[in-house]
Amino acid sequence: MKISALLIGVSMLAGPxxxxxxxxxxxxxxAQAPAGAQPAQAAAPAQAGPGQTPPPLEVDVTGGISxxxxxxxxxxxxxxxxxxxxxxxxxxxxQLSDIIAxxxxxxxxxxxxxxxxxxxxxxPEVTAxxxxxxxxxxxxxxxxxxxxxxxxxxxxxxCYLYDVTARAELVRQGFVVxxxxxxxxxxxxxxxxxARLTGEGPYFDSRVVYVSETGPKGNRVKRLAIxxxxxxxxxxxxxxxxxxxxxxxxxxxxxxxxMSYVGKNPAIYVYDIGTGKQRLVVQNAATxxxxxxxxxGRWILFSRAEGGNTDIYRVSSAGGGTPQKLTNSPxxxxxxSYSPDGxxxxxxxxRSGGQQIYxxxxxGSNQQRISFGGGRYATPVWSxxxxxxxxxxxxxxxxxxxxxxxxxxxxxxxxxxxxxxPSWSPNGRVITFFRTGRGSGGKxxxxxxxxxxxxxxxxxxxxxxxDPAWGPLQx
Amino acid sequence: MARLTTTILxxxxxxxxxxxSKKRPAVLPPAAGEAPPPAYQDPNGxxxxxxxxxxxxxxxxxxxxxxxxxxLFGLDQYDIDSEARAVLDTQVQWLTRYPNVRxxxxxxxxxxxxxxxxxxxxDRRANAAKNYLAARGISSAxxxxxxxxxxxxxxxxxxxxxxxxxxxxxxxxxx
Numbered sequence: 001m002k003i004s005a006l007l008i009g010v011s012m013l014a015g016p017x018x019x020x021x022x023x024x025x026x027x028x029x030x031a032q033a034p035a036g037a038q039p040a041q042a043a044a045p046a047q048a049g050p051g052q053t054p055p056p057l058e059v060d061v062t063g064g065i066s067x068x069x070x071x072x073x074x075x076x077x078x079x080x081x082x083x084x085x086x087x088x089x090x091x092x093x094x095q096l097s098d099i100i101a102x103x104x105x106x107x108x109x110x111x112x113x114x115x116x117x118x119x120x121x122x123x124p125e126v127t128a129x130x131x132x133x134x135x136x137x138x139x140x141x142x143x144x145x146x147x148x149x150x151x152x153x154x155x156x157x158x159c160y161l162y163d164v165t166a167r168a169e170l171v172r173q174g175f176v177v178x179x180x181x182x183x184x185x186x187x188x189x190x191x192x193x194x195a196r197l198t199g200e201g202p203y204f205d206s207r208v209v210y211v212s213e214t215g216p217k218g219n220r221v222k223r224l225a226i227x228x229x230x231x232x233x234x235x236x237x238x239x240x241x242x243x244x245x246x247x248x249x250x251x252x253x254x255x256x257x258x259m260s261y262v263g264k265n266p267a268i269y270v271y272d273i274g275t276g277k278q279r280l281v282v283q284n285a286a287t288x289x290x291x292x293x294x295x296x297g298r299w300i301l302f303s304r305a306e307g308g309n310t311d312i313y314r315v316s317s318a319g320g321g322t323p324q325k326l327t328n329s330p331x332x333x334x335x336x337s338y339s340p341d342g343x344x345x346x347x348x349x350x351r352s353g354g355q356q357i358y359x360x361x362x363x364g365s366n367q368q369r370i371s372f373g374g375g376r377y378a379t380p381v382w383s384x385x386x387x388x389x390x391x392x393x394x395x396x397x398x399x400x401x402x403x404x405x406x407x408x409x410x411x412x413x414x415x416x417x418x419x420x421x422p423s424w425s426p427n428g429r430v431i432t433f434f435r436t437g438r439g440s441g442g443k444x445x446x447x448x449x450x451x452x453x454x455x456x457x458x459x460x461x462x463x464x465x466x467d468p469a470w471g472p473l474q475x
Numbered sequence: 476m477a478r479l480t481t482t483i484l485x486x487x488x489x490x491x492x493x494x495x496s497k498k499r500p501a502v503l504p505p506a507a508g509e510a511p512p513p514a515y516q517d518p519n520g521x522x523x524x525x526x527x528x529x530x531x532x533x534x535x536x537x538x539x540x541x542x543x544x545x546x547l548f549g550l551d552q553y554d555i556d557s558e559a560r561a562v563l564d565t566q567v568q569w570l571t572r573y574p575n576v577r578x579x580x581x582x583x584x585x586x587x588x589x590x591x592x593x594x595x596x597x598d599r600r601a602n603a604a605k606n607y608l609a610a611r612g613i614s615s616a617x618x619x620x621x622x623x624x625x626x627x628x629x630x631x632x633x634x635x636x637x638x639x640x641x642x643x644x645x646x647x648x649x650x
Contacts (some may be wrong), residue, residue: 218628289591290594308606310595334595394587418586467590
């Protein structure tokens, strides 16, 4: 048995060369697949039980978390225990399944089977699931996989999803990663499972940039920080000597635009993640803030306060060039955010007397108010799916809500005292925001909530956190 | 022309203040129990020998000479009311006496606004104070403004008394 697995392991070395990103590879099964199994990634429904075909396994994403799907995610075996820079492959196999379970649990749509009910999966069993056993645990879906160290130093992670009731393979994918990015293989696997079972787009293999906070409320030390969506691989980007606010990813994720008080000159900067260098975006300007990239990365939208009046501008992200003024109402126009196709901009303005949400064309034309409910509306952000706009509603408390791009269907998702600053997950189904407590000890933390509004979760950070911005899915 | 503009803005601010019926608390000194103001940096390196000796034209001299370095605003307001005018008039007197001194006016907001809006609101408040000083004859070239939004509250509570202290414009002597 062991030799067989090893032999197959050798045959599987012929994967694509490792690259910076994480390509999905076509897997050779680690053991002889049952006769009739599909070689491709497509579902293999042929093995449905005798008599009738069970209904397809799927998760209802509109009904909330009333019945999250039970899913079994046993530790991933390794064909040969190997020491790697990321750790031993057998330890990695356990951690991979933990990461996948944590991702799926965090979506609110799945309930991973408790570890005590998980059995050890031997390597050949990865493609030949013990359906009878897993059926007895109550699991409707089963995630199995393996991890193997390759001779070139990379790791291959196999990822399989099975419908326990129909006894069918639903997903078969493999990921080749450098050891430094081993966690991404787990997120990619979780994404494949999530997408297959929910019909929604993936979002787990993504990062969040935010402002890490510490110190007394009257003199907070604020630092840019970046981390994986689940809080792992946390890294501080700035030292905290100046106030920093409102970081947002460039679409290519290689830079971050944000606001800094460095030199007591509050202005927007672009931070290059690779080099750590930063540059001032607009020279010789009064206070600039509220920056955001256009979806194609060519523009940076920002607000500029001058003489007590604030308007929205755009400027080429390449540097240089004269900013183009998009609004000119007397009052505060700020918080601009592009539609995913880049053709329109949603923003907030107090031109009517209080903050309300407006939409305009990307050149500033055709400005129209879309929010008309009681209270004030702020920080609008267009969903990456284009169908919704998230906002902060101020009416006593601050709450996070969503509405259609024409202002219809307003729905509040949170009920904290001070929830502010929504940012969308890459698939447009989850929103991250920050929640501030009351009083002198009141600190801010990062949270997420999904569109059902019932799955609010705190995102763990080493210190306090605010101004989260969810980046795109990693390539 | 610049003077004309600021005068017009001032008239607008005064009109807004009369229209505003909201009763706001008196201009407050820093409340007891709050964080003390930053320690005075003596430009002479302490050679003047203690708090009693203050260099004319210095930041300490300014704070000692004016009614307050701070004017307060109503919720989401930026008009200069009669109490704020009285405070700013004492700042005008001092700035007239030291025509080479430059100041920065820091605009602040309470925590009941969103972050970016509050940056713009702090800018409004700082400029309202700046425009008043300019209308009273202080060269606007001597006055810079900076908005801190809700990033630097002086009162840390989440109550109206704290909010009232945080909605402010603070005149700071640039040494």
